[in-house]
Amino acid sequence: MTRQRALIWFKRDLRIHDHAALVAAQSHADALALFVIEPEWMESPECDASHVDHALCCLAELRIALAQIGLPLLVRVGSAVAVLSQLHQEVGYTHLLNHEETGPGWSYGRDMQVALWCKSAGVEWQEFTQTGVVRRLRNRSGWAARWQARMNAPLHLLQGGFTAATSLDLPELPTLTSLGFSPHGKKLQAAGEKAARHTLKSFLQVRGYDYRKALSSPLSAEEGCSRLSPHLAFGTLSMRTVHQATEVAIGHTPDRALAYALRGFSGRLRWHCHFMQKLEDEPDIEFHNFARAFDGLREDEFNEAHFLAWCQGRTGYPMVDACMRSLVATGWLNFRMRAMLVSFASYHLWLHWRPTGLFLARQFLDYEPGIHWSQMQMQSGTSGINTLRMYSPTKQAKDQDPVGHFIRRWVPELARVPLPYLAEP
Ligand SMILES: Cc1cc2nc3c(=O)[nH]c(=O)nc-3n(C[C@H](O)[C@H](O)[C@H](O)COP(=O)(O)OP(=O)(O)OC[C@H]3O[C@@H](n4cnc5c(N)ncnc54)[C@H](O)[C@@H]3O)c2cc1C
Structure with missing residues (x-):
């Protein structure tokens, strides 16, 4: 077994830019990447075929992007611990690297099991932040300043590529039908990191002009809102990337109206993490009344x-x-x-x-x-x-x-x- 082999576990961070786990893997002798299509996710009452379809499209693009930097992306179907343990037997890895997740109850339960398994298998598990959510937060004082500091920190940028020592058989990605879903028939936003960057750019340069006015009506919001929410949810853009690009756009535009509109947008980015923090602090709110x-x-x-x-x-x-x-x-x-x-x-x-x-x-x-x-x-x-x-x-x-x-x-x-x-x- 190679010592210092890292397994990068992609979850809701389907991108290569500003990816802390990916960058951390560069200090290891060898690395490979994994996405697990978990039955617990697909069978959860919140999951829809459209979510799975969108994830598969993101994965198709991500696999190509990772291959270009020398990293194979394995996509396996199964419960996380079963997949991690099987892969450990097949290729051996010493470190498991991924972003923290503030997810629903089933993902919290899964993380508890992963922690136990890593301990028993002697795998070092390292988790990285990617939003403003603070784990084990005692109280909210200073939270906004912490959010700013995290969002203003330098992006995690790759230095060159990887040289994968393991040659792996990479089967085709599963399809929606092979995963047991019927076609959903929805006309969804484009998936993937390229679409995400294009959406961000078009909003900051053109579409965001009337943001504050366009927000409320479903007629104008379709174009006038950023439409970045699926990209943030699937992680094809990091919150830090959006925040920093927005601040640059505000600072550089000579157009005061655009700057004013983008300031309204910028504030909402913090709300995103503020509400995630609520679930992190009180996981029960998914099931029970706050009050x-x-x-x-x-x-x-x-x-x-x-x-x-x-x-x-x-x-x-x-x-x-x-x-x-x-x-x-x-x-x-x-x-x-x-x-x-x-x-x-x-x-x-x-x-x-x-x-x-x-x-x-x-x-x-x-x-x-x-x-x-x-x-x-x-x-x-x-x-x-x-x-x-x-x-x-x-x-x-x-x-x-x-x-x-x-x-x-x-x-x-x-x-x-x-x-x-x-x-x-
Ligand atoms: C009942 C209900 C459920 C919602 N569920 C979700 C959800 O599951 N996922 C989700 O991303 N948003 C949710 N929202 C918040 C909001 O409606 C969406 O974030 C927004 O419509 C997404 O479109 P956009 O990216 O174009 O937003 P923009 O107006 O362009 O805002 C940019 C980003 O700011 C954040 N943001 C904007 N408004 C809010 C808000 N009120 N609270 C927290 N963050 C915000 C989002 O990350 C959003 O992508 C919900 C709102 C309501 C009333």
Whole structure:
């Protein structure tokens, strides 16, 4: 067995730029890379075929990019410990390197098992940060300054490539069908690191101009928001890369309007990590009310017919139905309309946030547990700290879709309804 052989375990960091584990592997004599397609992920109630499809597209591109720097990428299907241990027998490695993850319950359980296995196998496990999340945080004081320091730190850049001593048989990547999924039929954003960099550039140079104005309407947000969320969720861009590129764009543009718009965007990047930190600190928020005083509020009143109508975009509330159908077809929706969908489910239909949250998690290509469950609870009034916010679907339709383009596009059966009635249930 080669001493000092590193195994880089790719998870939600499917890129080669600013990748701490990849750079750390360069100080080892030999390295190889691994992605594990875990049954626990695919069978989890948050996972959708679209997520797996997107990951496979990212992996196809990543495998080529890694091969160009001399690193073979193994992709195996199985539980993490089983795959890690099998590979240890096959090729032997002394170090396991990966980024920290703030994931749902199943991934936390898996990490506990990996820690035990590494100890028993004599493998040194090293985890690196890639967001602003701080593990074992005692309190929040100084958190924002720490976030800034992490995001302003130099990017992790590779020095040359790798010389892989192990020659490995690299079977074709699995397909969606071979993994047991049916085609999802969604029209998703492009996957991979190249698409991510292109999306970032087009936003910072052109699309971001009207960001603050474009945010709220689903008509303008499609182009006017950054659309970086799936790239951050799958890690085809690091948060540090986005933060630093944004600061450079703000500093260099002579256009004050663009700088103002990008400052609004820049603040939201910190929210991303702020909400992930909440899940890191309180993993229970995925399953239980933040404020336990609200336990029992909706638990026994779940109306299955209402839930189905909401999931299918058939509630009879035009803006709600249009938003849901648009989300189901594309895997993305802007913030305000996400909030309206949840507010409608939680207040108008009095549905508990957990089943509605699982359904939405499957629809959002950018599913990020820390943001998602915090927002589900905030928009359902169970956080105990935020003011209750109920969105009127009629007001939202009138404000955000004043001439009815969005509703007519996604709810075509209403195409001929005159405008004065279009927003009404
Ligand atoms: C019920 C609900 C569930 C949500 N679930 C998710 C989720 O699973 N994953 C996710 O990335 N976002 C989630 N959001 C937050 C927000 O809607 C999305 O981040 C945003 O719409 C993504 O599009 P964008 O990248 O174009 O955003 P932009 O407006 O361009 O923002 C840039 C980035 O800032 C971060 N950001 C923006 N708004 C927020 C916010 N309110 N809270 C935390 N981070 C934010 C995201 O990383 C986003 O990609 C949720 C919001 C609600 C109301």
